[in-house]
Structure formats: structure tokens, C-alpha cells
Amino acid sequence: MRSIDLARSVRMKALELCFTKKASHIGGAFSIADVLAVLYSEVMKIDCDKPSNINRDRLFYSKGHACTALYAVLDEVGFFKDLNLMEEFTSNGSFFTSHVNHRLPGVELSTGSLGHALGVSCGVAVAAKRQNREYQVYTIVSDGELDEGSNWEAILFASHHKLDNLTLVVDYNKIQSFGRVEDILQLEPLVDKFEAFGWDCLEVDGHDHHAISKALIHRGKVRVKPTVLIAHTIKGKGVSFMENNLLWHYKSPSEEEYVAAKAELEARL
Amino acid sequence: MRTAFIEELCELAATDKKVFLLCGDLGFSVLEVFADRFPDRFMNVGISEQNMIQVASGLALEGYNVFVYSIGNFPTLRCMEQIRYDVCYHNLNVTIVAVGAGYAYGPLGVSHHTTEDIAMMRSIPNMLVAAPGDPWEAKLITRYFVQNPGPGYMRVNKAGELAVHSTCGLGAIEPGSLLPIKEGVGTAVVSTGAILDLIVSQLDAKGLRYGVFSCPFISRLDSDGLMGVLKRYNQVITVEEHQLSGGFGSFFLEEINRLHVAGLIDEFPLVRRVGIPDIFQGFAGTQDFLREKAGIRI
Ligand SMILES: Cc1ncc(C[n+]2csc(CCOP(=O)(O)OP(=O)(O)O)c2C)c(N)n1
Numbered sequence: 001m002r003s004i005d006l007a008r009s010v011r012m013k014a015l016e017l018c019f020t021k022k023a024s025h026i027g028g029a030f031s032i033a034d035v036l037a038v039l040y041s042e043v044m045k046i047d048c049d050k051p052s053n054i055n056r057d058r059l060f061y062s063k064g065h066a067c068t069a070l071y072a073v074l075d076e077v078g079f080f081k082d083l084n085l086m087e088e089f090t091s092n093g094s095f096f097t098s099h100v101n102h103r104l105p106g107v108e109l110s111t112g113s114l115g116h117a118l119g120v121s122c123g124v125a126v127a128a129k130r131q132n133r134e135y136q137v138y139t140i141v142s143d144g145e146l147d148e149g150s151n152w153e154a155i156l157f158a159s160h161h162k163l164d165n166l167t168l169v170v171d172y173n174k175i176q177s178f179g180r181v182e183d184i185l186q187l188e189p190l191v192d193k194f195e196a197f198g199w200d201c202l203e204v205d206g207h208d209h210h211a212i213s214k215a216l217i218h219r220g221k222v223r224v225k226p227t228v229l230i231a232h233t234i235k236g237k238g239v240s241f242m243e244n245n246l247l248w249h250y251k252s253p254s255e256e257e258y259v260a261a262k263a264e265l266e267a268r269l
Numbered sequence: 270m271r272t273a274f275i276e277e278l279c280e281l282a283a284t285d286k287k288v289f290l291l292c293g294d295l296g297f298s299v300l301e302v303f304a305d306r307f308p309d310r311f312m313n314v315g316i317s318e319q320n321m322i323q324v325a326s327g328l329a330l331e332g333y334n335v336f337v338y339s340i341g342n343f344p345t346l347r348c349m350e351q352i353r354y355d356v357c358y359h360n361l362n363v364t365i366v367a368v369g370a371g372y373a374y375g376p377l378g379v380s381h382h383t384t385e386d387i388a389m390m391r392s393i394p395n396m397l398v399a400a401p402g403d404p405w406e407a408k409l410i411t412r413y414f415v416q417n418p419g420p421g422y423m424r425v426n427k428a429g430e431l432a433v434h435s436t437c438g439l440g441a442i443e444p445g446s447l448l449p450i451k452e453g454v455g456t457a458v459v460s461t462g463a464i465l466d467l468i469v470s471q472l473d474a475k476g477l478r479y480g481v482f483s484c485p486f487i488s489r490l491d492s493d494g495l496m497g498v499l500k501r502y503n504q505v506i507t508v509e510e511h512q513l514s515g516g517f518g519s520f521f522l523e524e525i526n527r528l529h530v531a532g533l534i535d536e537f538p539l540v541r542r543v544g545i546p547d548i549f550q551g552f553a554g555t556q557d558f559l560r561e562k563a564g565i566r567i
């Protein structure tokens with residue numbers, strides 16, 4: 001599937017899930033939908049029929065609250081063939097919890113407590129090197145999440161140990177739980193920080209598929225550093241009234257909002 | 270309960286100018302009443318709970334009466350050493366308030382199931398642990414923490430809980446008290462936290478005439494109160510929305526054992542502990558569903 005089509009399906013499905021199951025965090029799901037679509041359609045070497053293949057590329061999705069986007073993309077690319085995401089999401093007894101759950105195929109790590117996945121990814125990247133494996137490790141963190149000190153310990157570690165098989169994507173949507181990132185805890189100058197910590201740092205428009213894919217695929221072949229892609233994104237991207245609006249960190253759409261949002265997503269074809 | 274907490278905190282902060290509130294980028298549509306009224310005594314430290322506890326400690330060292338607000342495991346388990354060393358060893362005036370006790374955030378998954386916090390917090394010297402049984406208890410415990418110095422931890426459910434106590438009956442709550450809810454015969458049910466309401470209705474539904482007590486503090490149990498209960502009842506059932514290891518039932522057993530060893534009670538009563546049998550429930554579910562699955566029932 002083309003990444004553009006995949007991204008649209010992911011947004012549709014995330015919207016549907018948030019509406020029918022009264023779930024939150026649609027804003028953070030929409031901001032990362034394009035990056036996920038590019039990763040799963042063009043970049044990662046994975047086989048949905050062999051989710052534990054030892055040589056698969058790994059994705060660690062640290063912003064576990066925005067689970068609808070990850071579940072949607074895994075569903076679209078075939079990991080949940082034996083499950084019914086739309087039915088089971090958040091239902092009693094289902095592994096589709098509303099924070100990402102490793103008990104589902106294709107999910108590497110349960111997340112939901114922010115600031116865990118990057119450190120774990122470092123361990124996985126070290127293991128690849130020690131065991132001479134070729135797989136790549138991709139990790140997605142959110143911007144507010146970078147408040148957590150655990151991330152900065154991992155950022156130090158990754159460059160010290162030259163983890164060039166690790167690529168971090170920051171979903172820089174500029175909004176966290178209580179307001180704007182710059183008002184709560186400033187991350188800028190973020191590029192300078194990563195560079196000073198010894199990372200290769202690329203900045204892209206996180207909704208421009210061509211740019212994302214170019215950055216992820218065509219980055220320098222000879223690397224001795226971990227790579228970070230700072231993806232400038234819009235929280236709620238794709239539905240005008242959800243964009244850049246803190247409320248959509250929490251709200252689930254009403255019937256009216258659902259219909260309007262769906263129409264907007266369809267019109268963007 | 271979180272509403273009871275923030276309303277009481279606002280009321281007391283109006284006169285106690287030392288009350289300071291920190292949050293870790295949480296509490297949207299809850300904490301604004303405080304933040305708007307006392308902006309110079311409020312701070313969102315960001316999504317960095319360990320630093321939040323450290324900052325709280327610094328504020329407390331300089332005389333503030335600090336309250337820290339977050340969800341579930343984030344301000345507790347995430348920060349164990351900051352709590353043990355900075356807050357508790359220095360015996361600082363820091364009270365941690367965590368919403369989402371037990372399975373209150375059931376569908377969110379294991380990251381949000383707060384089921385080991387009592388065990389962890391109560392093992393640290395100087396820490397006073399509380400789990401209010403209803404909004405009224407939450408209000409009075411908040412008042413206690415504002416008015417009494419030292420480290421504290423209060424785990425609250427969420428919002429909209431029913432009142433179990435009739436409001437007129439309770440003026441203040443002291444640590445260690447056993448609050449009578451219902452008189453009964455033979456068996457005393459002693460419950461901590463928001464599971465109280467469910468337990469009372471289960472007993473009613475089954476027509477069981479057990480005595481019921483709420484024990485909102487899981488520290489410093491009052492020996493006289495406990496001996497009084499053990500005189501009237503020969504069996505005890507402890508109830509908690511928390512794992513059995515190290516939790517409220519363990520605490521209660523230890524206290525009974527202490528009395529027994531000291532020769533203060535003649536007979537060791539039969540104690541049945543109701544709680545989570547030390548498992549992760551990795552699936553989604555409503556609070557009621559997960560409580561039932563864990564076997565939290567009379
Ligand atoms: C350790 C921890 N602290 C707090 C939270 C509560 N929380 C969930 S989402 C969120 C804000 C997320 O903002 P951001 O990281 O920017 O994510 P995004 O904008 O992509 O949704 C917070 C504070 C959490 N899940 N984990």
C-alpha cells in the first residue's frame with residue numbers, strides 16, 4: 001500500500017476507535033500517523049506472518065497513549081488478522097488496552113508510562129551488534145515525553161556506544177498534556193542538544209511522506225552515530241478543528257464531530 | 270475523590286500560605302482551581318516525576334508544605350529513591366497524591382494499574398500512607414496532611430465515588446483509626462480505599478451481617494482500636510484493591526501479630542485477605558471487571 005493511502009486509513013481507523021470506544025489521545029495519534037505510514041509501507045523490513053522473526057526491524061513506540069495510530073497501522077498491514085481491533089479495543093478481557101500492549105502481535109514493548117522505550121531500544125541495538133544481526137531499531141518518542149530524564153540517559157548512552165543501528169523519531173507536535181511544550185518545559189534548541197549529545201540530527205516536516213522516507217532511507221550509509229529525526233508535526237493533523245488544539249489530547253469525538261472529521265479525512269484524498 | 274482533594278486543598282491554602290502544589294503535566298480540568306487562585310504556589314514541572322519529587326524536596330527544605338499530584342505509579346514507583354532518600358530520610362513536608370488507585374484506569378492497561386503502591390510506600394520509614402474510602406475521607410485526609418508535617422502518600426480513586434459515610438458522622442480522621450461503617454456479628458470486614466463501597470453492597474446483596482470498618486491509613490494502626498475490634502469479632506476479612514504481597518492485608522496481619530506477640534490479645538483471629546493475588550492483568554477492562562477477575566470479592 002502507498003504510504004499516503006496507509007496514512008489515510010490509519011487516521012480513519014484511529015478516529016473510528018476514538019469515537020466508538022470513547023477513547024482519548026486522537027491528537028497525538030494523528031500527529032504521528034504519517035511517520036508510521038512511511039515506516040510500515042516503505043522502510044521497515046517486517047513480515048506480518050512472522051512477527052517474532054529474529055531479523056525483523058523493530059519499532060519501539062514510546063508514546064503508548066497514542067495507541068490508536070499504532071494499532072491501526074498494525075491492523076492495516078496485517079498483524080491482527082486473527083483479532084478484531086474495531087470490536088475488541090478496550091473491551092473487557094481484550095489485550096487491546098488503550099496504552100500499547102506487547103501481548104499483541106507486532107508490538108515490541110508495552111508502553112504507557114512515558115520515557116521507557118528509548119532505553120530499551122538501546123539494549124536491543126546493543127544486542128544486534130553483539131550478535132551480528134542486521135536489523136534496524138526504530139523508536140518513536142513524543143515531545144513532552146522528552147521531559148523525562150530517562151530519555152537523556154539513553155541519548156548519552158546511544159552515542160557513546162555508537163549505536164548506528166538506532167533511529168529515533170521525535171513527534172514534535174509542540175503540545176503536551178497541560179499546554180504548549182515551550183511554556184511547560186522548553187526543548188529548544190533541540191537540534192543543538194542532539195548534536196551536542198553526539199547524534200546525527202535531521203529535521204523534517206513530519207507530514208511530508210517524501211521527506212520522511214528520504215530521511216529514513218537515504219541517510220548517510222556510513223554512519224557511526226545514532227540518528228534522530230525531528231519530525232515537525234501538528235497535533236491533530238488532518239482534521240481542521242482538531243489541529244493544534246489541546247482539548248483533543250483528551251476528548252473523544254461526539255457523533256457530530258465524528259461525522260465532520262470523517263468528511264474532512266475523506267475529502268483529503 | 271480528586272475533587273474533594275483539590276477543593277479542600279484550595280480552602281486550606283487560602284490561610285496556610287505555605288501550601289505549594291506541583292504537578293507532572295497532569296491534572297487538566299482538575300488543578301486549575303488551585304493554579305488560578307494561587308499562581309505563585311503552583312508549578313507544572315513537566316513530565317519528569319523524579320525531578321518533581323526532588324523539586325518538592327527542595328521547596329519543603331525551604332519551608333513549603335508541598336503537595337505533588339500525578340497519576341498512579343508515576344509519582345510513586347517511578348521515584349522510589351527520590352521518595353526514600355530526599356523526602357523520607359530528611360522527613361520533609363511532602364505529600365504525594367496519586368489518582369487512579371487499583372484498577373480505576375482499567376482499560377488503559379498495566380502502566381496505569383496502580384496495584385503495588387501501598388506495599389512500596391509503606392515500606393519506607395517516616396512515610397504515612399493513606400487510601401480514602403470515599404470522598405469524605407479524602408477531604409479529611411487532605412486536611413490531615415495539610416495540618417501535620419512529614420512525608421505522606423494518598424492514593425485516590427478518580428471522580429464521582431459515592432459517599433459511604435454519612436457526612437455528619439465524621440469530624441476528623443487520625444492515622445490508625447478504624448472507622449465503623451456497620452455493626453455486625455462474628456466477622457469484621459476491614460477495608461482500605463475506594464473498594465469500600467463495593468464491599469458494603471456485596472455484603473448487603475448476600476445478606477451477610479458482618480461488621481464493616483474503613484481503615485484509611487495504612488500506617489500507625491491504633492492498638493486500642495484494633496483490640497476493641499478483636500474483642501467483638503473472632504474473624505477478620507481484609508479488603509484492598511492492591512496486590513496481597515506487602516499490602517493492606519499484610520499490614521493488618523503484622524499489626525495483629527504485634528499485639529499477639531506482646532500478649533495483648535489472647536487468640537490470633539482467623540484472617541482472610543481479599544486482594545489481587547500478585548498478578549498482572551494484561552488485558553483491558555472496566556474497574557469492576559478487573560476487580561472481579563482478580564477475585565476481589567467477599
Ligand atoms: C511517566 C508518565 N507521566 C505522565 C503520563 C501521563 N501522560 C500521558 S500523555 C501525556 C502528555 C503527552 O504529551 P506528549 O509527550 O507531547 O505526547 P503527544 O503530544 O504526542 O500526545 C502525559 C503527561 C504518562 N503516561 N507517563
Ligand SMILES: [Mg+2]
Nearest residue numbers: 143144175176
Ligand atoms: Mg506532544
